[in-house]
Amino acid sequence: MTRTLPERLAAAATGLAAAIVVIALAILPFLTPAWVSFEQGRAQAALWTGYDDAQLATATNAILHDLVLGPPAFDVQVAGAPVLEERERAHMRDVRGVFAGFYALAALAAVGLVVLVLGARWAGHTERAWRAIATGMQWLAAGVVVAGVIATFFFDAAFELFHRLFFPSGSYTFDPRTDRLVQLFPFDFWSETTLVLGAVILLAAALVWFGSRRRAARQTAFRATAGDRPGALPTAEARR
Numbered sequence: 001m002t003r004t005l006p007e008r009l010a011a012a013a014t015g016l017a018a019a020i021v022v023i024a025l026a027i028l029p030f031l032t033p034a035w036v037s038f039e040q041g042r043a044q045a046a047l048w049t050g051y052d053d054a055q056l057a058t059a060t061n062a063i064l065h066d067l068v069l070g071p072p073a074f075d076v077q078v079a080g081a082p083v084l085e086e087r088e089r090a091h092m093r094d095v096r097g098v099f100a101g102f103y104a105l106a107a108l109a110a111v112g113l114v115v116l117v118l119g120a121r122w123a124g125h126t127e128r129a130w131r132a133i134a135t136g137m138q139w140l141a142a143g144v145v146v147a148g149v150i151a152t153f154f155f156d157a158a159f160e161l162f163h164r165l166f167f168p169s170g171s172y173t174f175d176p177r178t179d180r181l182v183q184l185f186p187f188d189f190w191s192e193t194t195l196v197l198g199a200v201i202l203l204a205a206a207l208v209w210f211g212s213r214r215r216a217a218r219q220t221a222f223r224a225t226a227g228d229r230p231g232a233l234p235t236a237e238a239r240r
Contacts, residue, residue, distance in 0.1 A: 007128070010116055014129055015136025017113040022140060022208060024106035026201045030193055031068055033061050039189050048176065048183035051078065059083045060184060063092065072096045088181040091171050098166050127219035130212045137209035141202055148198045155191050 003011070029035055037057065040046070046056050055078045062076035063083075074089040075082060084092065120129035150158050163172045174182040 010119070011128060011132035011135070014113065014116045014120075014132035015139065017109040017116065018133040018136040018208065019140040019205075020106050020109040021113060022137070022204050023201060024103060024109075026197065026204050029200070030197055031064065033057075033064060035193075036060055036064060039193055040184070042192065043186040043189040045184055045186060045189070048186055049180060055079070056184075059180075063184070067092065067096050067099065070096070083180050083184075085179070087171070088174065088179060091167070091174075091181065094167050094171060127216040130216035130219065134209050134212040134216065137205040137212065141205045141209070144198050144201050144205070148195065151191070151194050151198070155194070159190065 037060065040056065040060065045051075045060075046053065049056060049059075051059065059076055059078050063074060066072050066074050066076075072093045074084050074092045077083065116132075117126070117129045120126050147158075176182045176186065
C-alpha cells in the first residue's frame, strides 16, 4: 500500500530519532573514569604530564566531573598549581556546551520517538514504527562505517574538521609540549576512543535493528491473523 507524505515523514523522523538516541547512549560509557583511565594508560598520559597515578586521577576525574555534572569551572589543581590554563578551561567550557546541546537534542529525540511509536500504535500500524526504527539503524550503521573508514585513513583531517564545525577558530589548538589538556588526553587517546565508539555504535545499531525487525514481524503476523483494523489499538498479545 502506498504511504502518504505524512506517513513517510513520520517514518523518517522515527528512524532519525532512534539513531540519535542510540548514539547518545553509546557515548555515555566513554565519559566514565574507568574508560578514560584505561585509555590514558594506553596513550601514556602519565609520561606526557609527568604526573604520578594519583595526580593523574585527581586531575582527570575533576575535569570529567566538571564536564559531565558541572559546574564547568575546570579549575582543578595538582600540587598547588592549576592543571589547565584559562585558554584550556575556555575550550573545555565550549566542549561542555557542545555536549549539553547534543544531549538536549537526544532528550527531544527520545520524547519524539515515544510519541511517534505511540501514534503508530494508536493508528493500528505499530509495525511501521518498528520498521522505521530498523531502517534508521541501517542508515546509522552505514554512516558509522563511512565515518570509520575516514577516521582510519584521514583522522587528522576529520578531527580538524570536527573542531572547525563546533568550536571557534584557534580555540582548540594546543601544544603537547606545554599544554596539559592535550597531555592528559593525547592524540592516541582520541583516535582509539573514536574507533571503539564506532564499534559500540555498530553493535548497538545491530541489536536494535534485530529487535525491531522481530517486533515488526510479530505485529505483521498478528495483523494478518486478526485482520486489519485501522484506528484500533492492538491487543495485549500483539503489544508484547
